[in-house]
Amino acid sequence: MALSSIFGGASPSQQQTTAVPSAKASNVKDQLKTQIAQELAVANASELVSKVTENCFEKCLISPYSNGEEGCIDQCLAKYMRSWNVVSKAYVARIQQASTSGEI
Template sequence: MSDFLKGSLSSSTSPADMAVKKEQIMNSVRQEIALINAQELMNKSTDRCFSKCVTKPGSSLSNSEQTCIGNCMDRYFEAFNIVSRTYTSRARTARLEAQ
């Protein structure tokens, strides 16, 4: 995953190459963080929605279970956004007050 750690700059690196290399590092860090974030969201919502919607596991997922899981995922993402918004605005207020 961390290709940029292996790659070293050759002695003939021009400033332009260096800028490209820098951008590559930044992008792979951003991508990796976004991936971890998405995985975390998937794991947590699967966990919560499974326990909410599949109370008595049968031989397959029933239609009502599937509907419940779909709704549950949508609500979980929405909940994440509400929490994120509330937390961020509170953090911002605290930072402004600290200044």
């Protein structure tokens, strides 16, 4: 009895090699990339909502139900969204540039 059989391994004659076709491996890789991209998008959206809530509401809601808070929140939200979009576009452009140059 070999040690590999004691620890759950199989002898070389019992091992089966399952070669995954490269097309199938590529498909799995693409699916994983898509899933990761979707999860990152959800995480980014959650972060955006969290930061807007944290920054704009703390800034604008000085006292409960005061006049003028809606305008402050609207302006803060618009500014935050513009900033978020600029930063996101720059980030995506930098990632694409790094990807095409082979850095990642």
